[in-house]
Amino acid sequence: MSRLLPGIAGPEDLRGLGAAQLTELAAEVRAFLVENVTRTGGHLGPNLGVVELTIALHRVFRSPHDVLLWDTGHQAYVHKLLTGRQADFTVLRQPEGLSGYPSRAESPHDHVENSHASTALAYADGLAKAFEVSGRPDRSVVAVIGDGALTGGLAWEALNNLGGAPGRPVVVVLNDNGRSYDPTVGGLAAHLAVLRGREPGSAEPSLFTQLGLAYVGPVDGHDIAAVEQALEQARAWGAPVVVHCVTRKGNGYAPAEEHEDDRMHSVGARRAAPSRTPPTGASPVGSPPTWTDVLGQELAALGERRPDVVAVTAAMLRPVGLHPFAVRFPERTYDVGIAEQQAVTSAAGLAMGGLHPVVCVYATFLNRAVDQVFMDVALHGLPVTFVLDRAGVTGDDGPSHNGMWDLALLGAVPGMRVAAPRDAAELAALLTEAADDASGPTVLRFPKATVGELLPALDRIGPGDVLRRDPDRDVLLLSVGPLAGPALAAAAELGADGIGVTVVDPRWVLPVAGDLVWLAAGYDLVVTVEDGELAGGVGDAVARALRVARVRTPVASLGLPPRFLAQGRRVDLLAAAGLDADGIAGAVRAELAAARGRVGGLRVVAGQPNARSSVR
Secondary structure: OOOOHHHOOOHHHHOOOOHHHHHHHHHHHHHHHHHHHHHHOEOOHHHHOOHHHHHHHHHHOOOOOOEEEEEOHHHOHHHHHOOOOOHHHHHOOOOOOOOOOOOOOOOOOOOOOOOOOOOHHHHHHHHHHHHHHOOOOOOOEEEEEEOOHHHOHHHHHHHHHHHOOOOOOOEEEEEEOOEOOOEOOOHHHHHHHHHHOOOOOOOOOOHHHHOOOEEEEEEEOOOHHHHHHHHHHHHHHOOOEEEEEEOOOOOOOHHHHOOOOOOOOOEOOOOOOOOOOOOOOOOOOOOOOEHHHHHHHHHHHHHHHOOOEEEEEOOOOOOOOOHHHHHHOHHHEEEOOOOHHHHHHHHHHHHHOOOEEEEEEEHHHHHHHHHHHHHHHHOOOOOOEEEEEOEEOOOOOOHHHOEOOHHHHHOOOOOOEEEOOOOHHHHHHHHHHHHHOOOOOEEEEOOOOEOOOOOOOOEEEOOEEEEEOOOOOOEEEEEOHHHHHHHHHHHHHHHHOOOOEEEEEOOEEEOOOHHHHHHHOOOOEEEEEEEEEOOOOHHHHHHHHHHHOOEOOOEEEEEEOOOOOOOOOHHHHHHHOOOOHHHHHHHHHHHHHHHHHHHOOOOEEOOEEOOOOOOO
């Protein structure tokens, strides 16, 4: 039973505690995290590793007057606990509940919505400059960077700027746990290992001192007194300084410490009451396969057939399904660390060398490397395949993790082809087609979800599959990826009402196939259904393709609204956007009535009424 934690309403309540009480409080915080995070789901391992570090930070600095920034933001749970949000952990990552990342709407102690890695040092640089210009030298700026985030290029751009301004005090707290999901890779990891082996106060230079920052450490990040002493020293320095804290991911909770995959980096929600057996972080035996699971199996199988296929990941080997491939082909697997720009451009180099790289990232993280996709891959017409996990609505990780912009962004890339499988069989087929395409870059996108039932095709139109055919050509419904299921359900509902709906899965959704353009000419209305932002997405591409071909069939686009979506369950967010069967059916009814009102029920192609095309 917690004794001290319920009395911590804010950071000021920490400052009167003695050493023994602080040790007890740390144990209570860990017990609280294990109990609550395993119930709701969330990032457990990273937060177990920063308990003492966070307590020390809030005892030395005066948040929110002093700015504490967290990179990556998923290690801020303890910060939330100590800043008055204990009661909200019952609804962690739930709809309208506590965010799994810092949230400016939740608390004045949260300064940035920091959920993508390697950003905090740049924020800190800008804030320190602002305080300098506005005459606020009394406000300290502290950036905690850990869980592998220092491998990101933006972090080094910020360090370069910080080191070049010796009079601008910023405290960089390096939470060195040696990992992101997997162990940190590259030369930085080797350098940090050297630093960890030195005696505190060593005069030997470090990479940080060579860049112009002072260096304090290494410090045992689980010793509150030692961390406090180092932070006090850094605050008094009056210059940019790195405080190197060595921590253990999952510290203090044996199942996490012994979890070989990722130290229980992220755990799912517990579906039943707690048992005496501690959670392991593994998926329950017999769980339906996810899209990620299927990708992992199929990519390993592709690697068996194709010795030129290599895989690239940005510090997310297991989360994106690459582990089976890496086990089978370790010499053909490259982890570049949290560095998506490096992943993309190094893949360009691999392709230039005659290989076919498959770059596996979360859809939201590819946003960070859009320039490299354009200028380093597409400009050279290189055959690189991007596999975008967590595309569309992700859900409980909140607005920053919804992969809802990939279709709009990638549709603007010259020569890019984008595929969206509707089921496991199509994922396998499209992955093979992508690897066989030597003409330029390709993309395969799928959501964070279990894979549904197989949806067999009745026929093929160009690269697309006809999933439902109706002799009455009222509506052509084009569904993107797994939305084929609700699209078919909506079509059946509409068919019962006398509305003829043909459902086609384009498979390769961008660019729009000419066969689908001419197919559309024979219908009163075309409706596109996609789990991406409407602006610039597949619907816009279809409408543009029809306009260029002078096909006058009206197009109605269903998709995600142009705003950041709140956290919640994927199924609920899709329904709220009208992307479930009922929403699609209702929209089709309304749009069909409007279309018939505009054109008098005639199908018009290039100025010729009643032109038709057949569904083969």
